[in-house]
Amino acid sequence: MWYYEKKLQYPVRVRECNPRLAKFLIEQYGGADGELAAALRYLNQRYSIPDKVIGLLTDIGTEEFAHLEMIATMVYKLTKDATPEQMKEAGLGAHYVNHDNALFYENASGTPWTASYIQAKGDPIADIYEDIAAEEKARATYQWIINMSDDPELNDGLKYLREREVVHSQRFREAAEILKEERGKKVYF
Amino acid sequence: MFTQRKFYTPYVSPTDPCPPIRIKSYETPPQLYLGFQPPCLPQYATAKEALYRGTLWPALYSPYESPYKRGDTGE
Ligand SMILES: [Fe+2]
Numbered sequence: 515m516w517y518y519e520k521k522l523q524y525p526v527r528v529r530e531c532n533p534r535l536a537k538f539l540i541e542q543y544g545g546a547d548g549e550l551a552a553a554l555r556y557l558n559q560r561y562s563i564p565d566k567v568i569g570l571l572t573d574i575g576t577e578e579f580a581h582l583e584m585i586a587t588m589v590y591k592l593t594k595d596a597t598p599e600q601m602k603e604a605g606l607g608a609h610y611v612n613h614d615n616a617l618f619y620e621n622a623s624g625t626p627w628t629a630s631y632i633q634a635k636g637d638p639i640a641d642i643y644e645d646i647a648a649e650e651k652a653r654a655t656y657q658w659i660i661n662m663s664d665d666p667e668l669n670d671g672l673k674y675l676r677e678r679e680v681v682h683s684q685r686f687r688e689a690a691e692i693l694k695e696e697r698g699k700k701v702y703f
Numbered sequence: 704m705f706t707q708r709k710f711y712t713p714y715v716s717p718t719d720p721c722p723p724i725r726i727k728s729y730e731t732p733p734q735l736y737l738g739f740q741p742p743c744l745p746q747y748a749t750a751k752e753a754l755y756r757g758t759l760w761p762a763l764y765s766p767y768e769s770p771y772k773r774g775d776t777g778e
Pocket residue numbers: 552578649652678679682
């Protein structure tokens with residue numbers, strides 16, 4: 515089970531109403547390498563992986579939900595007072611027709627989130643390597659969004675999220691080493 | 704030398720409905736350990752054997768048998 519803390523993991527500030535940027539950012543909300551996919555991927559893999567790495571998947575999967583909340587806040591701030599006209603100019607006309615200014619789990623081109631974005635192969639090595647790849651892809655996505663954004667306050671939050679992907683990748687690489695270790699060589703108390 | 708199959712003991716609840724498998728296994732094939740392949744690794748003696756194995760180098764050969772068939776997942 516989870517406890518909820520009613521605050522963001524890192525403060526989110528947005529300087530200007532910019533629905534165009536929201537359209538790009540939604541990739542990290544409902545895209546293949548976004549935060550929703552990450553959280554669901556890790557939490558679901560926990561059941562069929564050696565005990566030594568279950569805790570890591572719980573911790574990182576939980577943190578991904580905290581990131582999802584930050585992205586949601588960014589998208590919300592960027593679009594909440596945008597007029598239908600502004601939404602249309604930002605390439606969000608189709609989104610507006612379907613959802614008004616509501617958030618939706620979709621990628622930057624409007625494709626709804628699908629479970630086929632994530633994997634649970636059951637093979638611990640395959641699953642952990644998928645997680646490492648997912649973290650690197652999320653890091654890259656943040657880079658490309660930062661490259662297209664000229665909002666320094668929003669970029670501050672995005673750089674924080676990018677750094678967390680770096681840390682997660684490192685932890686999953688350590689998990690791979692744990693899975694590779696010979697049993698019986700080291701005794702843990 | 705590393706082993707190509709690792710074993711672990713998952714948590715077993717006293718109320719599990721199926722008879723629990725107490726020791727489970729997963730594969731850790733050689734490419735996880737080799738790093739950048741060093742030059743001049745020993746090769747199989749004959750081309751025929753290399754073709755049969757799917758690799759020139761014994762160091763990269765990963766035999767696979769079902770863990771259920773070999774009976775080595777039991778206690
Ligand atoms: Fe992550």
